[in-house]
Each structure stands twice: as C-alpha cells, then as structure tokens.
Amino acid sequence: MARRRRRYKEPEAVELTIEGLTHEGRGLAERDGKKVFIEGALPGEEVKALITSKRSRYEEGKVEEVIKASPQRIEPKCPHASVCGGCSLQHFDGQAQIEFKQATLMEHLHHFGEQKPETLLDPVTGPSYAYRRKARLGVRYVSKRDEVLVGFREKGNSFITDIGQCHILDERLGNKITLLREFIMGLEAYRTLPQIEVAIGDDSVALVFRHMEPLSESDTAALRDFGEAQDFHIYLQPGGPDTVSKLWPEQGDDRLTYRLDEFDVEMRFHPMDFTQVNADINRKVVHLALQYLEVQPDERVLDLFCGLGNFTMPLARSTGAAVIGVEGSEAMVERGFENARHNGLENVEFFAADLTQDFEHQPWSKQGFDKILIDPPRSGALEVIQKIARFKAKRIVYVSCNPATLARDAGELALHGYTLKAAGVLDMFPQTAHVESIAVFDYQP
Secondary structure, three states, X not given: OXXXXXXXXXXXXXXXXXXXXXXXXXXXXXXXXXXXXXXXXXXXXXXEEEEEEEOOOEEEXXXXXXXXXXXXXXXXXXXXXXXEOOOOOOOEOHHHHHHHHHHHHXXXXXXXXXXXXXXEOOOEOOOOOOOEOEEEEEEEEEOOOOEEXXXXXXXXXXXXXXXXXXXXXXXXXXXXXXXXXXXXXXXOOOOOOOEEEEEEXXXXXXXXXXOOOOOOHHHHHHXXXXXXXXXXEEEEEOOOHHHOEEEEOOOOOOOEEEEEHHHOEEEEEOOXXXXXXXXXXXXHHHHHHHHHHOOOOOOEEEEEOOOOOOOHHHHHHHHOOEXXXXXXXXXXXXXXXXXXXXXXXXXXXXXXXXXXXXXXXXXXXXXXXXXXXXXXXXXXXXHHHHHHHHHOOOEEEEEEOOHHHHHHHHHHHHHOOEEEEEEEEEOOOOOOOOOEEEEEEEEOO
16 A cells, blocks of 8 residues: 655745756755755755655655745746646746756656767747647635636645636636636536536637536526627536537537648547647647658658647648558547548548557558658557567657657667657647657668
8 A cells, every 4th residue: 555645734844955856847955865846946046945745755845935046037927826736837937948848858868768869959939828728627616715716726736726817728718717717606507517628729719518417507598608708619518528519609510620721731629639738839840740751752651649630631731642640549530531531631541549459460551651650648659669660661750748758769769770860849838847849760770
C-alpha cells in the first residue's frame, strides 16, 4: 500500500534559497538533506515558503513571500495565477519559459535516450494568452457563499478557482466566465452540473454541459436562449461521452471547423474529438512537419496516430503522394474519411488499428513507406517504432507531447539505424511547464 502523504493543518514557514526548477515548473531547494519542491518559486530566489506536506525523501510547499526576486520574475496577468491549476508559470518571463522548455527537452534527450540533435531548431512560438481552444471547466455550487464557481481546479486540490475571467482561454469564452457563472446559478439544475467541456473552432464556440439529472423544460429552454444570445453552440451530456447531443442551434450538423489555409484544407470535428489546444501553433507545426518530411509525389507516406487527419489532409493536398493515416479509434477513422470527402481528397486512406499489436500483415502496411510522421499520445511510440523499423523509411518526423517518451523513442530509433538530425520546442501551452516538441530522424544504416 502506498504511504500516505503527511499534511499539516498549520504549514511550517521556512526561508529557502531556490537552486533550480523542476520539469514541472516548481522551484527546487534543499533542507535538512531533503529536496524541497516549492510552487511559485524561481531559480536564484530567496523565498519564505509554507511547507504543506512532508515525505521521507522530500517536502512540498508554496511561496508565501519572495524575499529576493529573480530578474526573470514578472507580474502575472491573472490575479489567480498562484492558485489556479490552469497554468503554472505566469510569474516566469516568456523568453525564460522557452529557454526552460528547451533545456528540459535537451536534458531528456541526453538522459533517457543518450541522444543529441545535430541541429537545435528555433522554438515555435505564438500568442502567450487567449490561445486555449479546448478545456474542461469544473462547475461547483458553494453553499456557504450561495454561488456557483466555474473554472479550472486549484493547484493541488479539487476546489474550483474563484475566477470571473480566464486569460488563457480563447477570448470568446475567457471574457465571459462571470456571465457563465451567473447563468448557471439561474438554472434549476445549478447544483447538478459538474463540468463543461469547451471546444472552439475558427467560427464557433461549443459548450458541452454535463448534467447528473434530467433537465427541466425551463432549463432546456434557458440553455437554448443562452446559446442564441451569446452565439454559443450548446450540447448536453447526460451520461458518458457517447450521450452528447446538440441542443442549439437546431439547424445544421454537430460539427465545428478549423482551417489550415496554407494547404486549402478545412477540418471538421465534433466537440468531444481530440484537437490541438493552440490553433496558431498547430498551423505552424503542420507547416514545419511537412517541410521537414520533404515528401515527393511518387512516395508513400504513413501518418501514425493520425486522429481526424490534422497532418494527413495537408500531406495529401500539398504533395499528391499516397498518404495512409492509421489511428486506434474507429470514430476518428470515420472522421478522417469525412474530412477527406469534405476536402475532395482521393489520395488518402484511413485505417483503424491497435498500434501496440503486430500489423505486419495488415493490407495498409505491406507495400512499405518512404516517409513516416508520428504524433503519439504521452505514452509515446516505443512498440510502434519497433514494428515500423522494418520499413526503413528514409525520414521520420516525430511530434511529441512528452519529452521523456520522445527521448526514450529516439534511443530506440538509433538502434534501428536512425540519426536524430534536428529537434526543437513547440510552445503549445504557454504559461505552463508542458513541453511539446518536434524531432527529425534520418535512416543512415
């Protein structure tokens, strides 16, 4: 049984010198031979901190007062930044955040994969605020205050942060948190709405209201009116994800869209589909991935973990090559075909497959591939790499949301004759410690 973390009703106050920054963005200090992780502290600072938990090997706490500030410390744009779990680095200068993420990437590549790219790519950056298009907002009625809170959960606990505005969310919603709170408080079901899924396209904002009990006719009508007045698409979710249905507007289908204008592609997606959080960075990443792949018209290209075709469609449109998208989710494969039809593309095919299993005898894999694009989940693509090595593709472009698994997989690719030619940071999640990256591998047996 795991040992429970010891928590103290009255946290101990201590003065510490911060020696570094963890990969999660917390300040790192040492006290009595133990590491101490301090939320909100930066390297080089002297702080007064409250120790909130103690373990045998380390302690955790948060900044109460900055005695000597780092020159890289800035005033957060959001007054709730020190409490809200939606972001963790608003107190850290933007350029310093990028340098921190680059250092994290390089350290992981060296430590976990024993790899160093021949070229460190320039970081891909975009707007630091109002970028987030996908989110899950918690909703909670606080009886002591007789009000509803809507927002992200606080750091380290399940409480909802008391905010009226979110600077990270797309402004079409981020500036309307107070309005949303007041609206929910006016519903009969204000106690039984635990969360709202947010999905934002280029033209529309969709809110998926999870409700634990059937809604009354008056609440249903109020949600329609709210959607019409605020130009929000309203969806209801009485149970699991498969129960989501569109309430407003009543005309049209249940799809949102985003465009990749450089490739004359429009992507259709359901609000519950996985799409990239940051539209600006996504457009730049698609451009870079295709640039690095250098696909020729007579080549076969494999897009693994292709989702709804975010890379597949631009590849097919811009190169004329035969493009195969493979994804574990049948629903996403259907969405891929839908997007191919929507964009009039005939040189692309989609297949559903469990990529952790052997796919050597699958029809789509028998002819081999010249170039491969991989965009895996946080768990990475180790098992996939062990299987696709037999293709001996000339180049692999790997888009990663976890530097640790990218580093591990880079080491595996090296065993199969691939050289890490280039790697760099993609700032998909500004104001957070989350590191996304892109890496280019060439086959050099």
